[in-house]
Amino acid sequence: MSNGAQFDYCFENKTIWRRRVWDAIHHRLSVNGVRPRNAVGLYLAGEKNLDASVAAEHGFDRNNMIAVEWDGGVAEALRKDGVLTFKGNLFSAMNGWSPNVPCHFIVADFCCGLVESTAQDFAIFLSINNALSDTIVAANFLRGRDAFSNVFRSLFAEDYKESAKHRGETFIHILLMMLENNREKSGTPINQEELSKIISSLKRRLFSYKSTSGQVFDSVVFNNVFPAFRSLGDTTAPSTSGQMAALLATRTRRMKSELTRCPVVNAA
Numbered sequence: 226m227s228n229g230a231q232f233d234y235c236f237e238n239k240t241i242w243r244r245r246v247w248d249a250i251h252h253r254l255s256v257n258g259v260r261p262r263n264a265v266g267l268y269l270a271g272e273k274n275l276d277a278s279v280a281a282e283h284g285f286d287r288n289n290m291i292a293v294e295w296d297g298g299v300a301e302a303l304r305k306d307g308v309l310t311f312k313g314n315l316f317s318a319m320n321g322w323s324p325n326v327p328c329h330f331i332v333a334d335f336c337c338g339l340v341e342s343t344a345q346d347f348a349i350f351l352s353i354n355n356a357l358s359d360t361i362v363a364a365n366f367l368r369g370r371d372a373f374s375n376v377f378r379s380l381f382a383e384d385y386k387e388s389a390k391h392r393g394e395t396f397i398h399i400l401l402m403m404l405e406n407n408r409e410k411s412g413t414p415i416n417q418e419e420l421s422k423i424i425s426s427l428k429r430r431l432f433s434y435k436s437t438s439g440q441v442f443d444s445v446v447f448n449n450v451f452p453a454f455r456s457l458g459d460t461t462a463p464s465t466s467g468q469m470a471a472l473l474a475t476r477t478r479r480m481k482s483e484l485t486r487c488p489v490v491n492a493a
């Protein structure tokens with residue numbers, strides 16, 4: 226099975242998608258009072274790292290953007306180009322994120338359908354690390370090859386007729402169901418009022434595009450409010466990774482050396 230690293234992501238609809246995603250993140254950060262150049266986060270860069278220049282156009286600093294790649298060859302190539310790269314699974318990167326550094330964005334541009342392990346890992350790793358509270362998440366899924374999500378779609382199809390097929394909508398509902406389940410198990414079930422509050426604070430925005438071969442990709446951008454609604458009885462905790470700590474330290478060093486390279490203009 227292809228891991229998605231070999232595809233060509235340089236086509237018009239995808240270019241428009243990248244602009245939309247970074248625009249949405251930029252906008253939400255401004256609402257949260259965070260300047261894009263100070264925003265730190267994770268993204269699935271792919272071989273050509275096409276997100277970096279779009280993000281830079283929106284004011285993001287490359288030194289604050291940590292690429293994640295599980296394909297060893299692609300990860301090495303990104304590193305050779307000077308891109309801060311976490312080699313491994315996105316969920317290990319989320320789990321290993323330092324609890325002391327707020328993570329402002331995660332761009333999970335998957336090249337596959339909404340499969341069970343992805344939904345489960347997201348549900349866990351978006352919830353357990355407080356550094357990911359308020360992280361702006363953008364996720365992109367292929368519509369199809371995801372029989373797992375059929376049953377979930379049928380559960381809410383009645384209430385969400387317009388977006389019943391949208392994998393971003395399905396994804397959000399799976400996350401909500403998993404949260405509800407966890408809270409139920411830990412003896413602090415979510416009531417309707419709390420659920421409505423969670424749904425409105427997510428501020429989810431859905432959009433879609435077609436690939437050159439006509440496949441539909443569904444995206445969702447939302448605010449990660451899940452840590453705030455986690456049950457106190459749930460004791461799962463994140464475990465900081467050495468690789469992530471080293472990357473975050475390199476990022477700090479790069480930012481400092483850029484600051485010292487900037488000429489200081491003295492007031493006359």
Ligand SMILES: C[S@@+](CC[C@H](N)C(=O)[O-])C[C@H]1O[C@@H](n2cnc3c(N)ncnc32)[C@H](O)[C@@H]1O
Pocket residue numbers: 228229230231234235239243269270271272273274275276293294295296299313314315316334335336
């Ligand atoms: C769709 S591409 C990214 C394209 C890029 N965002 C763009 O706009 O050009 C996804 C990349 O992430 C990698 N990838 C997919 N799922 C991953 C995961 N769970 N963890 C780490 N890397 C992953 C793939 O190997 C691929 O290189």
